[in-house]
Amino acid sequence: MLPLVSSYLRQAVSLSLYPRAGLPLPLYPRAAMSVSIQLQPSPRCLFDEPLEVRVSGLSPLQQVTLKAWLRDEKEQLFHSAAFYTADPRGQLDLAHSPSLGGHYTGVQPMGLFWSLSPVTPFTRLVKRDVATSPLSVHIEIFEGHWSLGQLPAQPLATAINQRWFMKEGLLRIPVREGRIRGTLFIPPGNGPFPGVISVNEIKGGLLEYRSSLLANHGFTTLALAYHNYDDLPKGVINLDLGYFEEAVHFLKQHPKVKGLGVGAIGISKGADLVLSMAAFLPDVRAAVVINGCITSAEFGLSFKNKLISTGLRHTVSRMKIADSGVADVSEVINEVDKGSIIPIENTKGTILFIAGEEDKNWNSKHYVDEAVKRLKEHGNDRFEVLHYRGSGHYLEPPFFPFCYASYHSVLNICTKWGGNAKDHSSAQVESWQKIQAFFRKILHQ
Structure with missing residues (x-):
């Protein structure tokens, strides 16, 4: 036989x-x-x-x-x-x-x-x-x-x-506190728990999936909107970092939040906002920066009536259009104005940089390398770095399908995000575990 x-x-x-x-x-x-x-x-x-x-x-x-x-x-x-x-x-x-x-x-x-x-x-x-x-x-x-x-x-x-996206007993509470607009997720149990603010990409509105999934793992999380949601501004030129400072104070003082400070996690445009929060707001003790930039992308950023950054700009004429109609925008981003670089060397907390090495939205690996160089030059060693080969821009929680290309809300065209499905998926699984471990290590201190 x-x-x-x-x-x-x-x-x-x-x-x-x-x-x-x-x-x-x-x-x-x-x-x-x-x-x-x-x-x-x-x-x-x-x-x-x-x-x-x-x-x-x-x-x-x-x-x-x-x-x-x-x-x-x-x-x-x-x-x-x-x-x-x-x-x-x-x-x-x-x-x-x-x-x-x-x-x-x-x-x-x-x-x-x-x-x-x-x-x-x-x-x-x-x-x-x-x-x-x-x-x-x-x-x-x-x-x-x-x-x-x-x-x-x-x-x-x-x-x-x-x-x-929510386990049994997880609380979901809409937030309208002062200027803050978002949703709070509180794990079941007595607590208190480490607190984390989640900031999403530039398209606006409010996305809660990353916050709810983190909360399932024992974090009190705030999904924070910052434009084009509820009564928040729709046409934005400059963002006010004071708005994010309000959110940090709100979360830190919540009875279901423990520790001396809070964490923050952001992807794409949300990542540079989290980096700015870490640089200017000492209560941000742990920052996860996923495929972000080292300056404020698209919008200017001000704090206490002072302009921090004029915003990263792009030149559309450098866009390449494939036969399929999908755009490659990896070369449209202009050189970063050194005067607008976020002063990350002032960060009192710890930063976890995550970069997809085949990100086609912008060169995330380059920005991480520049950030690390700046931190080292100023004697700041409170950072960790994760680079993922074969990974593109939208690094999501595990098992989200790989997105090869989709509509770009700033450039108004379908663009490719880079990476390949297998490697990108592996990066999502590993980075998700590393993110949770990072927050637990820093915020339990």
Whole structure:
């Protein structure tokens, strides 16, 4: 029997590595038991939690296609697919079974999730309602190896994974305190907990998913809006750092917040705001700067009636447009005015810089290198650095699908963000753990 099994295995691997669209593949005898998909430890989990996907009831060495799909809050469809071969017992375990083709290859336990791609090009998956609805990922298995457009009408089995953003007992409290507009998340339990402010990218409004996910891990978090939300200004020329100082004081004094200060985390435009907070506000003890700049991007920044930075500008004529219509904007950013560089050497707290080395929005690695150089020149060693090869601009919490390109709210065009799906996803998983460990280390002091 062993030579026969070996022969079938070689045939399965060969065909699945090079599937021919529309050509039926050899079918194996149906197993006596029905096919089922098991999601462990539960079909319901938090969005940043890994999931074990297993299949039983297949025929030995049966070739199958696994498909995942979800619809976002705007009914946009995202989907992924991968080709697998069952083991001699008719089982699959994505933690050990390699994908032989499709949206990813190799052993990737969460590959179906991070490789989800939009059916409508240039769509980024963003979750706004973190309180009342999950993102539901449908997982289906089909006989044979097929592209997404050629799958059989009926799957062999289906399962649904509900991925939530708030754990049971987590409190979500809208904040309208003085000028502050945002949402506070308080973990279950007596507390107090380390406090963290989350600041998002330049598009405005209020995004809460990063804050809610952090709060699930034991942080009192404030998702802070800073323009184009509620009664905050829509047309902004200069931002006032005093607004962020109010937010720091609000969070620090909250009875559910512990310690001598608070943390702050920001991505893209939010990252340079967090860097400014760390430089000027001594109560910011821990700052996480994700793919940020060393000056104020786009908007000017003032503090106590003094202009700190005139804002990083760009030259649109240096933009490159691909045949697909997607823009490469990596060279449109102008040189940073040395007089506008954030005086990060004054930081009393500790900074964690995170840079995607293939960021195409701007050269994040260069800005981190310049920041570290400046800190060292001034004898400030309170910083840590994480560089990620193959990673692009939007480094999100784990298992958010890789976004190759989407609409740029400043340049009003679809732009590519850089990186590749596999490396970017790995960076999201690792950096998320490092961020939590960093905040715990600094804010528990």
